[in-house]
Amino acid sequence: MTTYRAYIVGQHSRSIGVVNMDCADDDQAITSASRLVDHHDIELWQLDRPVARFDAVSKQVFRK
Numbered sequence: 001m002t003t004y005r006a007y008i009v010g011q012h013s014r015s016i017g018v019v020n021m022d023c024a025d026d027d028q029a030i031t032s033a034s035r036l037v038d039h040h041d042i043e044l045w046q047l048d049r050p051v052a053r054f055d056a057v058s059k060q061v062f063r064k
Contacts, residue, residue: 002046004029009041026051
């Protein structure tokens with residue numbers, strides 16, 4: 001299992017929270033992080049590597 005972090009992004013692109021996740025791969029981490037999207041954007045990272053960004057308004061996923 002690999003550790004990922006899903007950062008909850010608030011105003012001015014500042015992190016207002018983080019959720020640690022252990023996932024088998026990027027696809028599983030993206031699926032798990034997509035469930036966190038509500039009124040805030042989510043940035044998914046694996047260590048210092050950006051994996052994806054989830055836009056709360058458009059509900060789109062941008063893979064890095």
